[in-house]
Amino acid sequence: MELINIKGTDDTPNVILDKDNAKFEISGRSLPEDVNMFYEPILEWIDSYAEAPCEKTEFNFKLEYFNTASSKVILDILLKFEEIVENGHEVLINWHYHEEEEDMLEAGEEYADIVEIPFEYIAYTD
Amino acid sequence: MDKKSENQGFLDFAYQMYKSMKTNEINLVYEGEVTQEITKTFTSLTEKNLAKSEESNTVQRKVFNVMVECLQNISKHADSLSDEDEDRRGIVMVSHGEESYNIITGNVIKNEKVDDLKKNLEHVNSLDKKGLSDLYKQQMREGRISEKGGAGLGFIDIAKKTGSKLGFQFKELNEEVSFFILTSTIKRT
Numbered sequence: 001m002e003l004i005n006i007k008g009t010d011d012t013p014n015v016i017l018d019k020d021n022a023k024f025e026i027s028g029r030s031l032p033e034d035v036n037m038f039y040e041p042i043l044e045w046i047d048s049y050a051e052a053p054c055e056k057t058e059f060n061f062k063l064e065y066f067n068t069a070s071s072k073v074i075l076d077i078l079l080k081f082e083e084i085v086e087n088g089h090e091v092l093i094n095w096h097y098h099e100e101e102e103d104m105l106e107a108g109e110e111y112a113d114i115v116e117i118p119f120e121y122i123a124y125t126d
Numbered sequence: 127m128d129k130k131s132e133n134q135g136f137l138d139f140a141y142q143m144y145k146s147m148k149t150n151e152i153n154l155v156y157e158g159e160v161t162q163e164i165t166k167t168f169t170s171l172t173e174k175n176l177a178k179s180e181e182s183n184t185v186q187r188k189v190f191n192v193m194v195e196c197l198q199n200i201s202k203h204a205d206s207l208s209d210e211d212e213d214r215r216g217i218v219m220v221s222h223g224e225e226s227y228n229i230i231t232g233n234v235i236k237n238e239k240v241d242d243l244k245k246n247l248e249h250v251n252s253l254d255k256k257g258l259s260d261l262y263k264q265q266m267r268e269g270r271i272s273e274k275g276g277a278g279l280g281f282i283d284i285a286k287k288t289g290s291k292l293g294f295q296f297k298e299l300n301e302e303v304s305f306f307i308l309t310s311t312i313k314r315t
Binding site for chain 1 (some may be wrong): 162165166170182183184187188190191194195198201259262263266267269270271276279280282283286287
């Protein structure tokens with residue numbers, strides 16, 4: 001499968017979607033002006049990945065900040081992985097948050113309430 | 127007015143404004159078009175200023191979050207005073223006192239939108255932490271990204287993260303439009 005490797009900017013996150021090396025990560029900041037435009041290729045990639053996913057997918061979210069429009073798209077991403085779980089594959093979401101950033105932990109817990117995927121919460125320091 | 131007194135008038139005005147900003151502890155004021163570039167510039171400026179201060183990281187991040195939501199609200203939803211003018215303009219102020227930061231934004235909106243906006247804000251203000259979290263989750267599930275790129279989550283997010291009620295006021299400017307002022311308060315403790 002083709003690899004997605006997008007380098008982050010002031011308002012868009014780093015994105016690595018690499019099936020061959022089983023590396024899946026969105027990190028940094030996400031506050032693009034047009035979330036649909038930024039996330040469209042990512043959602044499409046996940047759609048094709050869902051056709052033949054790895055036996056186990058560990059997806060890392062390590063976001064420092066995301067705006068509300070991005071929060072909606074993150075849910076869309078998670079819902080796609082929920083389907084992968086429903087199709088009998090294992091998925092684990094590693095939700096990283098800065099230890100001082102309770103809002104980010106809460107955001108992860110809210111997603112975990114909505115989707116049926118196991119979440120692991122991982123605190124990091126500077 | 128001759129050139130000299132005009133200059134003097136401007137100097138007086140600039141000094142008065144400077145003084146009033148100092149007295150009211152206003153750190154930043156901007157009036158003009160609000161675009162993504164402006165949003166990025168502001169947030170990074172605020173971030174740098176806060177980093178230099180002794181402010182806790184948690185408060186710094188909250189100020190950053192709220193600024194982004196407020197500015198993106200203006201760049202997506204502000205209306206203009208006249209039909210010829212298509213810029214999305216607004217005024218943005220950041221002030222801080224001993225107990226809190228205030229982020230105040232103002233922009234023109236069409237009168238026809240005022241009622242819904244008011245209801246929306248009143249509803250958000252009527253909810254506690256749990257209620258806000260539930261509404262946020264519901265809106266994420268049921269809502270979709272609008273043409274303008276909004277998710278209808280901005281006010282809920284601000285109320286949730288600040289833990290304070292949203293302050294809002296509408297001033298009718300004419301038959302077509304009103305001025306909408308939103309005040310978000312972030313406690314420093």
